Amino acid sequence: MAKTQLGARVDEDVAELAKKRAADLGLSIGDYLARLVQDDVSGLRARAVDAAVRFLAEHQTVFDEADQAQQKPSGTRAA
Numbered sequence: 001m002a003k004t005q006l007g008a009r010v011d012e013d014v015a016e017l018a019k020k021r022a023a024d025l026g027l028s029i030g031d032y033l034a035r036l037v038q039d040d041v042s043g044l045r046a047r048a049v050d051a052a053v054r055f056l057a058e059h060q061t062v063f064d065e066a067d068q069a070q071q072k073p074s075g076t077r078a079a
Contacts, residue, residue, distance in 0.1 A: 003030075 010018075022032035039045050056063070 018029055018032065022029045025032060027035070
């Protein structure tokens with residue numbers, strides 16, 4: 001498949017994040033961006049977000065209990 005060059009301007013922090021993530025995945029920035037676009041167009045991202053929302057809704061009490069346990073004072077105080 002022929003490749004077409006695109007140009008885009010993004011904030012420096014976004015560019016750095018893209019470079020680091022592409023490197024983590026062993027991809028060029030172009031291939032990483034192509035993957036993001038394909039995932040978005042195919043609906044993969046929307047399905048992943050929906051699955052995360054369902055997971056959190058089903059297990060929110062577990063997260064709430066863990067959060068509350070971490071916020072409770074230990075009961076011991078320094079003299």
